Amino acid sequence: MKTIIKALAKEQGFDDCRFARAVQAPHAGEYFAWLETGNHGEMTWLGRDPARRADPARVLTDAKTVLVVAMNYFQGNNPRQLKGKIARYAWGADYHDLMLRKMAPIDVYLQNNGGRQKCYVDTGPILERDFAATAGLSWQGKSTMCLNERLGTWFFIGVILTTLHIEADPPVKNRCGTCTRCIDICPTRAITLPYQLNARRCISYLTIENKGPIPVEFRSAIGDRIYGCDDCLEVCPWNRFAKETRETKFQLPARLEILTLGQLALLNDDEFRALFRDSPVKRIKRAQFVRNVCVALGNVGTREDGSVLMRLASDPDPLIAEHACWALEQIRNREG
Ligand code: SF4
Ligand code: SF4
Structure with missing residues (x-):
């Protein structure tokens, strides 16, 4: 057996x-x-x-x-x-x-x-x-x-x-x-x-x-x-x-390789679900995911990411908004 x-x-x-x-x-x-x-x-x-x-x-x-x-x-x-x-x-x-x-x-x-x-x-x-x-x-x-x-x-x-x-x-x-x-x-x-x-x-x-x-x-x-x-x-x-x-x-999947952090940060609910439909990433919700991307942008982002983060800083979800504000502050401290 x-x-x-x-x-x-x-x-x-x-x-x-x-x-x-x-x-x-x-x-x-x-x-x-x-x-x-x-x-x-x-x-x-x-x-x-x-x-x-x-x-x-x-x-x-x-x-x-x-x-x-x-x-x-x-x-x-x-x-x-x-x-x-x-x-x-x-x-x-x-x-x-x-x-x-x-x-x-x-x-x-x-x-x-x-x-x-x-x-x-x-x-x-x-x-x-x-x-x-x-x-x-x-x-x-x-x-x-x-x-x-x-x-x-x-x-x-x-x-x-x-x-x-x-x-x-x-x-x-x-x-x-x-x-x-x-x-x-x-x-x-x-x-x-x-x-x-x-x-x-x-x-x-x-x-x-x-x-x-x-x-x-x-x-x-x-x-x-x-x-x-x-x-x-x-x-x-x-x-x-x-x-x-x-x-x-x-x-x-190749479709994920081409996305920038800025593009990942701007995914809406439907886009997030569609993109990670078959992936273990779908275990977290879009708000958690965007929260994580904001932290990454705060650590490695540049001035060019500022407009994305500004948009997210007024997101109705306070989790996203707070992390976007934090990220903006990090970039500001780093790049002036
Ligand atoms: S890195 Fe070293 S200590 Fe850690 S799990 Fe591997 S073999 Fe063990
Ligand atoms: S944070 Fe530390 S313990 Fe956790 S996965 Fe990374 S290296 Fe391993």
Whole structure:
């Protein structure tokens, strides 16, 4: 059964497929302690019934095995890029739908063998990274991200809980060693200690999960990033082994490459929705997106961006207006 599932996963384009026993997540205690610190910020769903999140049997009665798949999304060293940085994982198609579609044939195979399953990509009440580590698919680096010897850090994880018993794989060793590059590079000091992330300081959180204003103390450090941050991944030495993905849908569409920050800032609701229809970026609303673009313009914009920002400074949405005013002030201070 294991051999057939691995072959099915490969056929669907997954780069790895491993198995863990569906027991309590080994780092459940650390997870509960992290929640106590409040460092998950506005991501309140993470704190909802954490005991359930750590125990697959509470999510799927009689769960016996956690099957973990990985899909490489590394677009290579000379990819198409947007003006204004977007985290690599969000360049192309929405991976949630794409991965779930590719996991479906595995689910069907398990059903045909008498299993009941639950399939998740990111959104399930399960500590995916912990199970990926137990299954030997990856280890959790000091950045708190998953690392795989072959894929580096550039991969998505999908999880299938099943009631079928399938032999577990051995875990892999943590190979971060004495390296601290991810901690040292972090522009906002969000990795407070090895394996400890204060999400409230992280640019990914500030530009995606955070719905309100971006605290002024972090705005300069955000630079020209408009959705997420990859700094702690870009510097990871394990990424030197990363190979370009076979999935072309993870490339940035050409229609996005040509847009300037000024044009992105002036998108209306319909244009924003149409432009990012198939992208993970659609997760945030236009107001949050324009807020992020204003911060980027404040950091890298010039006098030429002044007219765009002036228009946004009187936007009826106070979130946009305040960030546009901040950006204007930055450009004025820089260029006189
Ligand atoms: S994503 Fe960026 S801000 Fe967040 S921990 Fe990594 S380097 Fe720091
Ligand atoms: S940058 Fe270094 S410490 Fe950080 S995850 Fe990669 S190997 Fe581990």
